[in-house]
Amino acid sequence: MLSVIVMSNVKDMSLADEGIRKINWVQKHMPVLEHIKKQFEEEKPFEGITIGSCLHLEPKTINLGLTLQAGGAEVAMTGCNPLSTHDDATAGGAALGLNMYGWREETEEEYYKTINQVLDHKPDVIIDDGADMILVLHQERKELLSKIQGACEETTTGVHRLQAMHNDGALKIPLIAVNDAYTKYLFDNRYGTGQSTFDAIMGTTNMLIAGKNVVVAGYGWCGRGVASRADGLGANVIVTEVDPIRALEARMDGYRVMKISEAVKHADLIITVTGNINVISGDDFKNMKDGCMLANSGHFNVEINRPDLESQSTSVSEVRESIEEFVMKDGRKIYLLADGRLVNLAAARGQGHPAEIMDLSFAAQALSAKYIIENDLEVDVIKSPDELDYEIAGLKLKAMGIEIDDLSDRQKVYLADWQEGT
Structure with missing residues (x-):
């Protein structure tokens, strides 16, 4: 075990060493998130901040939690699907100092109990996948709404639900639609x-x-x-x-x-x-x-x-x-x-998206969470800022050893002048 367990409600802590080995493996294939983690270690953007998440609990997701933790956050995580949790990953995350809640094959009652256990940490930021945690927050834990600075949503389904909430005037917190980031849907959703x-x-x-x-x-x-x-x-x-x-x-x-x-x-x-x-x-x-x-x-x-x-x-x-x-x-x-x-x-053999793909999506989540903390956002469903997409894409290309061209000064002038070419 590499760290003291903060709080956890997982199936079997004896699986922690295997979980940590898998977490270490995916870290080698998530260079963008590792770059962001090093930045966070220096800047500590989440000092004094609690981040609660409801995501598929597997090694790549734990790496996101560790990235947020490196930025100074207290991190509490639960699963967004009773059948997608990897019990070794949750044990590994707990051993590495994350507050982990959830196990594979939870009942519906247990599923919502673990969501509430994360909300008991009184998060400042929520990272959700499917919007279940955000719905529980609005329907059952309204006393926490005033503390929430904003939330991020990972999926198309979740964004649709939250947009419907906003249209009905039911959404009470700012929401960044990370699913709508170019570096998310063009790669995660497709490849x-x-x-x-x-x-x-x-x-x-x-x-x-x-x-x-x-x-x-x-x-x-x-x-x-x-x-x-x-x-x-x-x-x-x-x-x-x-x-x-x-x-x-x-x-x-x-x-x-x-x-x-x-x-x-x-x-x-x-x-x-x-x-x-x-x-x-x-x-x-x-x-x-x-x-x-x-x-x-x-x-x-x-x-x-x-x-x-x-x-x-x-x-x-x-x-x-x-x-x-x-x-x-x-x-x-x-x-x-x-x-x-x-x-x-x-499925029994389901491992989720490749680490190289989740490197992009979770980089978008990490930077979007930082964006929430650094900006006073209005209640709305907001697309992830384009500048974050370009930063992530640039980092991924660099990690892949790919260089691209820059516009020349003449090309920039040509594109900016509507009279050029006439």
Whole structure:
């Protein structure tokens, strides 16, 4: 053990040494966050500040917590998904001086208890993934609102929820939409989700993707990434969408586009990435082929309507870790991965996004938290400042050994003068 435990509610502290080894491994592959950590160690921007987070608790996330800690913050962390927590990582984080709350396979009651345990630290800043902690703050812990200087939200789903809160006049704290940072959604949502989704699916099922009909429900940045990786693995990709522009883009990218009711008839594998409810439901299950597999890479386990699936089946059993077999009334078998939760984190083999990708996202979180502390922000949903994006991208390029050009003085004049070129 490398440090005194501050406060923790984790499954097994004997796992701490293994967790620390994994944390050390990801640190080697997160150079931008390590650069920021060194800056924070010198500047101590969070001296006297408490930061509470509700994120997927795995080694890369613990590295974010350690970066904030290096800046002087007291850090309290819990998980945003009962099936995505790595118990060795939480033990390692606790041993390294972070206040850790949560374990894999929490009940719903335990899940909200650990969120409240983080809020008991009376944070000044919140870092959330899916907005559950922010909702608990507004609904159950209103006495803490006056102390909160601001919050950061990691996901598309969370930003949508918080924007809806703001539109209704219910949001009472400034919110930086880190998900809307270029260095987050262009890389995390696209390359991270694409790779981690198939890493988890292939590791869990040992299924060949080449030659399969893979339906991708939703063509936002996550859907683009999933479709691209499926295509690269040799799948026949079908995209479903409700947005005509995104549907047109998917077709121009070379994929078939059709309604979900038609697409399910062809599918060997369906992956939902919409952030919405009941994407697969009702008669969709009646029209699926025998052996069709279902997975979700959206945030919550509501995209695939499990109750509808159960009501149409005669039996449900786990045939392999993180794979449930539903035997339908006509004898067909449909397989649900990871209980319909985030397959890239909740499946048995789910490790989440690569460290090199989370290096960008968590750098954006760390700098956005610093931005909240240094600025008096109004209550609103605010895009992460562009200057932070450019700083992060520059640091990542430097770490990769890549140099790019600068505009010459003449080029700057040309771009700034509307009369040039006439």
